[in-house]
Amino acid sequence: MAKSGDKSGGSGKKSLKRKAAIAELQRAAVAEHEATESGVQPPKTAAFPPGFSISEIKNKQRRHLMFTRWKQQQRKEKLAAKKRLKKEREALGDKAPPKPIPKTIDNQRVYDETIVDPNDEEVAYDESTDEFASYFNRQTSPKILITTSDRPHGRTVRLCEQLSTVIPNSHVYYRRGLALKKIIPQCISRDFTDLIVINEDRKTPNGLILSHLPDGPTAHFKMSSVRLRKEIKRRGKDPTEHIPEIILNNFTTRLGHSVGRMFASLFPHNPQFIGRQVATFHNQRDYIFFRFHRYIFKSEKKVGIQELGPRFTLKLRSLQKGTFDSKYGEYEWVHKPREMDTSRRKFHL
Amino acid sequence: MASDAARWNHVWVGTETGILKGVNLQRKQAVNFTAAGQPRREEAVSALCWGAGGETQILVGCADRTVKHFSTEEGIFQGQRHCPGGEGTFRGLAQADGTLITCVDSGILRVWRDNDKEASPDPLLELRVGPGVCRMRQDPAHPHVVATGGKENALKVWDLQGSEEPVFRAKNVRNDWLDLRVPIWDQDIQFLPGSQKLVTCTGYHQVRVYDPASPQRRPVLETNYGEGEDVGGWALIPSPSPGRLLGCLKGLAGSVRGLQCHPSKPLLASCGLDRVLRVHRIQNPRGLEHKVYLKSQLNCVLLSGRDNWEDEPQEPNKVPSEDTETDELWVALEAAAKRKLPDLKQTQRALQTKRRKKKRPGSTSP
Numbered sequence: 001m002a003k004s005g006d007k008s009g010g011s012g013k014k015s016l017k018r019k020a021a022i023a024e025l026q027r028a029a030v031a032e033h034e035a036t037e038s039g040v041q042p043p044k045t046a047a048f049p050p051g052f053s054i055s056e057i058k059n060k061q062r063r064h065l066m067f068t069r070w071k072q073q074q075r076k077e078k079l080a081a082k083k084r085l086k087k088e089r090e091a092l093g094d095k096a097p098p099k100p101i102p103k104t105i106d107n108q109r110v111y112d113e114t115i116v117d118p119n120d121e122e123v124a125y126d127e128s129t130d131e132f133a134s135y136f137n138r139q140t141s142p143k144i145l146i147t148t149s150d151r152p153h154g155r156t157v158r159l160c161e162q163l164s165t166v167i168p169n170s171h172v173y174y175r176r177g178l179a180l181k182k183i184i185p186q187c188i189s190r191d192f193t194d195l196i197v198i199n200e201d202r203k204t205p206n207g208l209i210l211s212h213l214p215d216g217p218t219a220h221f222k223m224s225s226v227r228l229r230k231e232i233k234r235r236g237k238d239p240t241e242h243i244p245e246i247i248l249n250n251f252t253t254r255l256g257h258s259v260g261r262m263f264a265s266l267f268p269h270n271p272q273f274i275g276r277q278v279a280t281f282h283n284q285r286d287y288i289f290f291r292f293h294r295y296i297f298k299s300e301k302k303v304g305i306q307e308l309g310p311r312f313t314l315k316l317r318s319l320q321k322g323t324f325d326s327k328y329g330e331y332e333w334v335h336k337p338r339e340m341d342t343s344r345r346k347f348h349l
Numbered sequence: 350m351a352s353d354a355a356r357w358n359h360v361w362v363g364t365e366t367g368i369l370k371g372v373n374l375q376r377k378q379a380v381n382f383t384a385a386g387q388p389r390r391e392e393a394v395s396a397l398c399w400g401a402g403g404e405t406q407i408l409v410g411c412a413d414r415t416v417k418h419f420s421t422e423e424g425i426f427q428g429q430r431h432c433p434g435g436e437g438t439f440r441g442l443a444q445a446d447g448t449l450i451t452c453v454d455s456g457i458l459r460v461w462r463d464n465d466k467e468a469s470p471d472p473l474l475e476l477r478v479g480p481g482v483c484r485m486r487q488d489p490a491h492p493h494v495v496a497t498g499g500k501e502n503a504l505k506v507w508d509l510q511g512s513e514e515p516v517f518r519a520k521n522v523r524n525d526w527l528d529l530r531v532p533i534w535d536q537d538i539q540f541l542p543g544s545q546k547l548v549t550c551t552g553y554h555q556v557r558v559y560d561p562a563s564p565q566r567r568p569v570l571e572t573n574y575g576e577g578e579d580v581g582g583w584a585l586i587p588s589p590s591p592g593r594l595l596g597c598l599k600g601l602a603g604s605v606r607g608l609q610c611h612p613s614k615p616l617l618a619s620c621g622l623d624r625v626l627r628v629h630r631i632q633n634p635r636g637l638e639h640k641v642y643l644k645s646q647l648n649c650v651l652l653s654g655r656d657n658w659e660d661e662p663q664e665p666n667k668v669p670s671e672d673t674e675t676d677e678l679w680v681a682l683e684a685a686a687k688r689k690l691p692d693l694k695q696t697q698r699a700l701q702t703k704r705r706k707k708k709r710p711g712s713t714s715p
Contacts, residue, residue, distance in 0.1 A: 126366055126646075332604070
């Protein structure tokens, strides 16, 4: 408070040049008078009572003035401190302490006990014998059926077509108002391994249901930020028929592992590196970003990438153990916003 | 000390990968037990119940139709027997007077003689209960009385020492307001202690109480609970007399596969597909007591009915010491326990404060 008093004293001096100068002038004049009279008095400082804060000034303009002066002072001090620190670092040279890492939300993530330890045998066994085991053992190769909710509009239809060029061995079918529970046994009998249903709301796709077919898990995602090919700037030409490579980033927890494996089982297990195409599922803070790129190595360390293909963001809403059965199915994980989203630093995938 | 670890477990959980886990809630530890040393998905545990002789033995029913005996004293699987007949997994397992009662999905209920030496392939008694059984439960007061129920399989109470016909066969409720037949799907049955009544919980969100003693074959009481909440995110606590919904326990993220109440304490253990075992306190205050992450999907849970959950480190004095080997072991344990006791309390407190600390955001430093 003394500090602010000082500053206000100092800014009081500066505000002499601006408005409300009369009172200050008078005070200053009086102080000068007193100073000349006594001869020992210190130079004029406006006397503010202790415990004074800028917000108590009733005059809005003067208050604003004092605040801007104070802010400029703070900024100056901060700059000075930075410069001082920098000089000290340079002076110390090698012996300088390491720079402190800035805190980000990803840095501060709450420790999740379900994060999979790569050496964990139980989880390894669980994964090696789950529903995707036949895919990861190269016994089955994927065959995907892509469909939409009933009566899709243009954007959704185009997204389906583009997705079918991205995912090899996929077929798009028009959903003629058929029930999913009736489609699924038909798919199983025709040897499909996965079913993708893109849900549409008010002419934009907003949801994705991914169901692994012979009684595999069903994941329901919220889809946002969908960009079709013509909306992507600086994109390359259309993707070729080569099988792309897959990148799965940051799926660390047990739930993340299950979801990552679901995505991996959509694509055939043998990527064709000649095609130089790569599909990326990047998980950050529970949002999964899908991108499709073509890359080229200009030299050993420099790569150029061109984005092809559609782009969208997914957020997992629920993971169900069997095939699609929203009413009587058994859910492995359901997103509950009021219970699970209480901490900004806790993520589930 | 594996035997020691096995003894003090509060909750036993069976998983889909065939591992039996014993969880000690005081120390927050889980120990895995497998029959063959390696987990096998064919041995997914589908039913658990206490064996003969207090709570020293557990009968584990597996998906490959074997029932294994597990000793909690020694922490090893002692034997197994194959129980063929019918199709599907075990829906109910019970033990009565040296006999083993099993019921499978397709409705074959068999009583086997539970002797290791004469593992006879023929059952003592076989009953056909009807297809689509979801649950078979034994009356804790009368060990030879069992109740079965399932999908489109009405509740029936059987007396295994009596005739081949059920003692009580429930009748479906009257047609609903549209004059349509109400479908039957009894997912879980429980005998109410202290009386002959049974309470069932259906897959269509209804809880019904039946009374075999009364001449009425229809349910005596029926209530409905929330429609959209059978995702398994909560557990229902019915109150016995007025049939009101007392409350719901939140926090589960996946389907609940197994539930059990403690006989004397107001505790409820639940396990589910989200791979976490939770122990809730039902009354004052209602909330979550313990939460343990177990890495496999959990199928069934068994609570030990002991009352003395907190006194473990002081108990080794109780063990009869006839064998000199075990004598030495116990002496060593006593010494260790005395040494460990102050540490244990400190670690408990540290654990609690750690847990509280974790809840505050931004507490971890880079």
